[in-house]
Amino acid sequence: MKNMSLRQIADACGGQLYNAEDSLTKEATGVVMDSRLVEQDYIFIATVGERVDGHSFIQQVYEKGALAVICEKVPSEITGPYILVQNSFEALKAIAKWYRMQLDIKVIGITGSVGKTSTKEFISSVLAQKYNVLKTEGNYNNEVGMPLTILKLREEHELAVLEMGISDFGEMHRLSEIAKPDFCVITNIGQCHLENLGSRKGILKAKSEIFDFMNKQGHICLNGDDDMLATIEDVNGIKPVRFGLGIENTVYATDVKSKGLFGSTCIIHTDSSTFQAEIPLPGDHMILNALAATCVGRILQLSDEQIAAGIASVPSVSGRSNILRLNKITIIDDCYNANPVSMKAAIDLLKLAYTRKVAILGDMFELGKNEVNLHYEIGTYAALSGIDVLICVGSLSENMFQSAQNANSIKELLYFKTRDELMNELPKLLHNNDTILVKASHSMGFERIVTQLTELGQS
Structure with missing residues (x-):
């Protein structure tokens, strides 16, 4: 080192x-x-x-x-x-900050309320077509994980793609001081960590701390379809490059064609070219991730062919919209975390299935004083989405269940107070060929449900 x-x-x-x-x-x-x-x-x-x-x-x-x-x-x-x-944790951060300054390497920092990990995967896959890239592994995106990732860098690496996650004010400021990003990518401003950050305006303020120690000759890539990010017009003389589905963005997509749970295709437009993209992961949000990767790739002088190849080869990530196709059922494993924005996106993804659609949804945490209303909102959204079965699990999700019940438009609606109560009944609730979404905040432990479903689906 x-x-x-x-x-x-x-x-x-x-x-x-x-x-x-x-x-x-x-x-x-x-x-x-x-x-x-x-x-x-x-x-x-x-x-x-x-x-x-x-x-x-x-x-x-x-x-x-x-x-x-x-x-x-x-x-x-x-x-x-x-x-x-x-303090050993403070020592870790200080050492990582020192080490970052010893390396002639560009850092791409990624933050946002939803989609950080999948955006990291898209950007890493694209940049790996030309560069030696180190990326954040797993959920190493906080004040412990990110420094440990930086300390894995070696002189042969040319780029680092770092996921930067926070839950309170000041955290991103400290992460930015360690990472000193050359690129700042923000996916969106949604409703998460409201308990500490208060509102979407507060979330924008906290996420914007990523700019505090960025390279003064760096680059900013923002989701131009996000109303809050649209308010960022200039950061210390740096004009953001915007990506999104709208044609007003610098990088945008047209001719989007869904292949259901098998992904989608589209035409990606940049300021100087257009090319066909095959996106292997399903959902409109994956198109946005591909556009973010295109944005960074173009700035780093990758060709359209290299960008398209990187997008087409992006891997799925366990617990994050990972499609598991088994003998008897298909599982959408999205159990790593949850907030209202990602919950709606997951339900939209489930709607793409051609089989009986089952949503197993659990509590969303860190939503602050509006947690009851936000769960109620998700229940209504799910009930009106066209899915066949909604299973709500957890004390907060009782509000989800009640709102879905009031909507009176879903074929089968069930409520379980705990995860284990559901798991005891789960084998009786499934049909062959079901497509099942599993989503909740990480501390609900829904990965155990995914494990049980996997065993049932392979038997």
Whole structure:
């Protein structure tokens, strides 16, 4: 890792280096917080978690060849170098900030209320047609995950595509200071984290903190169809490039043809060209993701052919509109998270199925004082969407159930107070060839429903 000697790491995080007289200038080969991932000459950052204290693994990581540990407590057995800090999480961020500045690499930062992960996948897939790209893995998009991703960068990487997620004011400011993005991509401003951010206006303000430390010669790519993002006209002299379905955008789509759950095709227009795109993932929001990727790709001088190839080869992501086609049923696994915007998009996706359509919807969290009304709104939306079966799960989702009941336009409507109550009854509720949407906030644990459905569908 470039310029990552023990002395430089200690200076970067403001820690006190001990027992390192013979290895002050030795460079680390990696930085991790999970002791299981330690390899030769890695730095292990010991943190105190809710269930596990990383300090208890210090001796093990030395035995695995760790160059040093960063810790908040003096190790009980000192068999190698260690850097003593007040707060290991703050040390992680400080080290990542330092390391980012050592690399001549462009960073694409992606944020928004909905679609960050799928947009990251589209942009990464497109840029990989020309560049060596490192992208955020899984849900590593917060003040712990993003620094760890940055610390995976190596000199051979040419671009980093970083997902940047927040739930409160100030978080994006801190993420931007670490990432120092050259590109800022915002997907939309929806209704999520309202408990802390208050309103869509508050969400826009919090997301806009991504601009605080961006490259002054950088680029901004915004969803031009979003009414809140449309209010951003200039950021420190940088004019946004806009993408969307409307022809007023710089990058837009026409001739959209749905292939149901098999994706869609369209003609993508840029400021100087048009080309055919095959989008393998279903839903209109995936078209927007492809347009965002086109926006970034054109700025980075990819050809239309390279952009089209990247769009066509984008992978699906578990828990995020991932289509599982099994022997007896088809599952739309969208259980990673949920808010009103993404919930409606998922219902719209289910509508594309040609079979009996079943929606298993659970509670949406962090919606603030309007949580009851927002669940009620989703129930009405689902009931009027044309799906066949709506199954509501969770205490907040009782409001969803009641509004769907009042709409009186759905063939079959069921309510379960808990996930486990539903799982006990689920085998009796399914028909062969059903298409089943599974969606709720992550803490509802709906991945267990997906696992059960997968077992039932393969039997």
